[in-house]
Amino acid sequence: MTAATLLRVSAEGVATALVLTVQARTGHAATAGYLQTAMTLPYVVSGPVIGNALDRMARPRRAVVALAAVYAAATGLLLTMAGASPLVLALCVAAVIGCTEPVVVALTSLLPRFVPADRLSRAYGLEASSYNVAAIAGPGLAAGVASFAGGQYAGGAIVASAVLSLFALPLLPFAAPPGSADSGATAVQTTATPAERDRSAADDPVETVAEVGKGAMAERDIGEVAEDGRSGLADVITGGLVVLARGRVLRALTVATTLAWLGFGGVAVTAVLLAGHIGAAPSAGGRLLVAMAAGSLLGSLASSRWLTPGHAEPVLIGGLVAFGAALAALAAAPSVPWAMAAFCAAGLAEGPVFAATLMLRQRESPPDRLGQVNTTGGSLKIGASALGAALTAACADAVGPVGLVLAIAALQFAGAATGWLLLRSPTR
Template identity: 35%
Template structure:
């Protein structure tokens, strides 16, 4: 298996562990304590550090002289935290459980954006790298499909404890695979006296680069809606007479997204900024139509269509990130982008909790409106910048190693 093939295996197994945590923690808490609320508190502690840890993790990854050790340690820490929660949840004092969850969540940005940032060192710039980001995006979608199914199956056959153990083993396998990847030697090639990117460099880059500011603001707004989609799908299915149909709707969306990332996401002839707008608008239109569907079956078909439109969004976002992120803050840009999207999704989930009494069709229409507004925001933001990205550095002309100097653009978003 080549270096990129091993990367995909590491990314998939790590993201399976990450995607399965939401369901597994709640099921384990319900099994051991009789209350799903305990799982929700642990999951909140797991998710909360992501956006705060993102700039720290990105800066540390960029500065370390031993990137292999750093990435493997982060993935191993993630796996150990999952294993520890498997043993402690419902059995240990709350402060200890929450501390373990926070520690595991701190490693989370390296499972998402941190891993994706490695692709620039594995695949040469150009069409091959654009396609590589399509495959990387597919690992997120594949994990979103397989992880909940695996957790549900193992729990049904035994209990939630073994399901959590499977996730821990998946995370451990990711760490082992990451140890086999080729990494850049940053020690020998370091330039004496070269400035090191500070913790705010990635955030500054997200703001200063027009394309990256546009994609970051648009996807962050969109994920306020996406974050509430799971809850709204359950409410919608219930109103349509199928209380258990919410899972089927989200599965249809995830399967559609996987198909979209493997097909539309691999189209390199379309500029990534245009692909972002098409993906956001298409997803919004499909979900708006789903709000007025007469049955769960028709709704599921429209959710699948929405997923197909959503599939290329991550691929296009990753391509924009890689194209404009300078080497010194690339990992910060990737981890910050993932952290902002996750925070927006968490905010969306909380917002829908306050409005859950409203008709589900109205809530889904609101989600669709957010996605369409995100497409418009991207169009307006991308149209208002000035200057041209600097094109230099070892990554080649298409890589655009933009700087943060006045009048130039630097990197950005998720």
């Protein structure tokens, strides 16, 4: 948790640091939207590849550390170049970040190797809180450094956090993936539901092991995924997408969250622009993002205690509606304290949405595809976020910060409505 949170502090704070850095050096914060797009768009391909690779590695420590090291180096270089070098060069460096940052999400997919199945719901709630702690600390560190030393130095603490994670990641004692020869009986414990484990005492052990390995697909009508081509490049990239498309719940979840993140991609830039709109310094945008992350942390901690996989679908839909309503209220915010309250309310809704997302992916995915499903779903969200950041940069001058927050809110409502309709659709 320590290693992952330190890495996520950097990943969550880099967007804020980038906006503040570009604002300080060029006076035009919206330009950072293009760098955000270049930083996240490669994630669409790199995410599934990294997830597939970690799913198949019995001991992925070296790969995780190498990816984190390249990410840290590229982040430091981008924050040095942003607003001070030709845009095309900065875009190339940003793309390197997009090729390595999926390791942040891929670590979540390794949880079943550490946590018994009957405690995974709580673990995913705490895992969501790790992202939220990082979402508080990342933008907070960037805004704090910008207020103290100037916006051009906002990324110093962000890079330092990524470097610190490199000292903790090598200590992770990775277990073998579920179902592998190295994992033995642990495969049953980490993939079986509590009911299946209770039933196994009376059932034939061989039959139980077989059901654990294939039940997630068979029972949820996801369909069999052929393993013969598992090593092929097409399967590496599209295997997770096939699972997401065939499962009714996963399909609804993916479409809903992807639409929502199309809007969410513009939040960092919009927060800085909104701060200026209500008469505050641009660095106040970082405080607004911290308020949202604080709300998300509270929501995630509550989810770790009370949210169960059986209630994840309504929590997902209701959370998106509440998230959009809180963002829409920003259009009428008269001051920074009111805006912080609205951002905090948005975070309170977003925290359970994220925890529900992790639970549903774990519940509905085949055990040997969980990493690929997580990173593929994350890639679609990040790709939508990248497009949203670019649209924000292109439309900021035309519609202003109020128009931006209303557009972001509308996409949350659209995601909730689409997800609800897909959940009510027939299984096939």
